[in-house]
Amino acid sequence: MGRLNMNNEIHINHITKRYGDVEALRDLSLEIGSGELFGLIGPDGAGKTTLFRILTTLLLADSGSASVCGLDVVKDLKEIRRRVGYMPGRFSLYQDLTVEENLNFFATVFNTTIEENYDLVRDIYSQIEPFKHRRAGKLSGGMKQKLALSCALIHRPDVLFLDEPTTGVDPVSRSEFWDMLDRLKRQGITILVSTPYMDEASRCDRIALVRSGECLSIDTPVGIRASYDRRLYAVRSISMYKLLGDLREFPDTNSCFAFGDAHHLTLRKDGEDVMRRLRDYLKGKGYEDVSLEPIEPSIEDCFMAL
Amino acid sequence: MKQFISFVRKEFYHIFRDARTTMILLLMPVILIILFGYAITTEIKRVPIAIFDQSRDELTLKMTDRLKASEYFELYTIVDSYKDAQALFRQGKVHVIVVFPPQYASTPDAQVQVLADATDPNEATQLIAYCSAIIAEQLRGELAVESKAVTPVTTLLYNPQMKGAYNFVPGVMGLILILICAMMTSIGIVKEKEMGTMEVLLVSPLKPIYIILAKAIPYLLLSMVNIATILLLSYFLLDVPIKGSLLLLVSVSVLYAIVSLCLGLLISTVADTQQAAMLISGIALMLPIMLLSGMMFPIENMPDILQWFSHIVPAKWYIIAVKDVMIKGLPAVSILKEVGILSLMAVVLVFLSVKRFKIRL
Secondary structure: OHHHHOOOOEEEEEEEEEEOOEEEEEEEEEEEOOOOEEEEEOOOOOOHHHHHHHHOOOOOOOEEEEEEOOEEOOOOHHHHHHHEEEEOOOOOOOOOOEHHHHHHHHHHHOOOOOOOOHHHHHHHHHHHHHHOOOEHHHOOHHHHHHHHHHHHHOOOOOEEEEEOOOOOOOHHHHHHHHHHHHHHHHOOOEEEEEEOOHHHHHHOOEEEEEEOOEEEEEEOHHHHHHOOOOOEEEEEOOOHHHHHHHHHHOOOEEEEEEEOOEEEEEEOOOOHHHHHHHHHHHHHOOOOOOEEEEEOOOHHHHHHHO | OHHHHHHHHHHHHHHHHOHHHHHHHHHHHHHHHHHHHHHOOOOOOOEEEEEEEOOOOHHHHHHHHHHHHOOOEEEEEEEOOHHHHHHHHHHOOOOEEEEEOOOOOOOOOOOOEEEEOOOOHHHHHHHHHHHHHHHHHHHHHHOOOOOOOOOOOOOOOOOOOOOOHHHHHHHHHHHHHHHHHHHHHHHHHHHHHHHOHHHHHHOOOOOHHHHHHHHHHHHHHHHHHHHHHHHHHHHHOOOOOOOOOHHHHHHHHHHHHHHHHHHHHHHHHHOOOHHHHHHHHHHHHHHHHHHHOOOOOOHHHOOHHHHHHHHOOHHHHHHHHHHHHHHOOOOHHHHHHHHHHHHHHHHHHHHHHHHHOOOOO
16 A cells, blocks of 8 residues: 555645636645645635645646646546545535444445544544434534544545644644644654644644745744744733834834734844833833733744745 | 445435425425316316396206206306396406397297306317307207207317316426426535535545436435326326326336436536526426426427427427327337437436536536
């Protein structure tokens, strides 16, 4: 099998895809190694789903080529469909079938049985097994995703494509979901996963930041954060809304974004001199309680800076 | 094969777990047969009639009795003036008024006047014909000896009682099969597209032809159940005989069901939403069947262009074949043409829909 010779690589060479006037993918190239957990990070409309569909042979690219497990996505469509697992972004199982019926159906479609590959899905499936007689449409968001993952895995694929598997799932289930992906990776399965949540990026081996159909940067999460070359400050105050505007008006401000409970600020120049001027500027604007502390950049900061 | 059986089983789950679909599938034939059999009918039965008898002699009284006794008419009232008669028409109480002139029996060339409400021209023509026939018959009885007029002897072949059921049962069969096979199949496939499950099915080793077949087979089986229901109902409830071979009748129905399934598949390759599929099958299939299959209106009376168009309506050929086998009791050779045309349609449609079925999104 493919797993033994470990050629579960994905190669993407200069792929372009247009929908009418809109360029969904612009000359995108990526190399993903065997057994890698690779993350596509980017906002909605970045072209992630289009890329998945091209790799799973569902769409034809306008130009460029791609291969999965050494198989061409256009010519070797049948063989690829036998060897990959795909979990689309939308919940795509039968809502009127029970959990068990769904899994059984997908097992037989791929010419296998639940028993045969139970060890692979055990961790995931055991969590939803108590509800196996419940209709899939009546499951919670997290359980639906676990079922969908079980169905995508039941035939022991060499490569797994997960399109936004954690969208709409609560934080606890999301974290559990990533734990599962870690275990699957150890089985040698190549996993390409997309997510709009930047905080999940750190769970990947490598990530690609994509926006408007282009790869902005490809590296390990650590590498990407290390490449962030400015000093970053978290600024907090009581009146956060007003603060954002005032910070952006400060002459030496490079960028300032609202991040949860703090504003992340970078300055054009670093140094005590600028910091003092900033403090004076804020005091002049009437802030008494401003806290200003240097922080480590997150993936999201890196994304915003690109 | 195991893949296929499991797929078909899944389709049955879909059908039977949706109460609405199940109801439509199993009850529709029953409702249609009962509707057409008892409610929607063009047969003349118990039409209210009024009689204005100005002579009241033996002959006119006998005629009145005869009209009263006929199952076509029901005497609403006897009126005494034209004015009353007009009022009854205006109020819509009666559809026909028979007027006997004074001294009817003793006047040699006396004529009976039949007034009919012609807002529905077809019905009026029929009513006048029935009415005249009853009166003429009575006259013949009275004047049997003297009458030298040529009296035609008519024999009604195949449907001596002129029952509407003989015509609409084949029509309803043609309608139901299209509805179940074409509409339900197209909706079934489009639903997978809409729900996103088609995406997952496509990225699987399942051959597209299996997907198509697995979608079609449950509806083919169900439509056979429907055919059985219709035949049982029409045989026992409406007294429509099955004169020809039952096997032949079922075979033609299967062929027609296959044509309908292919139509459904073709629609599913065009439509992207369930509503679109429903609209297309409703407008592009139902209307031509109702109007152009000969079920309701005779094709021979239509303008040429509609007659040509009716040739591509599969239901037309199916209804002809069913009438030939079921009502006339003709053998297989006599419906070769219809079977040939339906087979050709099936081949063309299979080719088109398999070719159009997208193996990608």
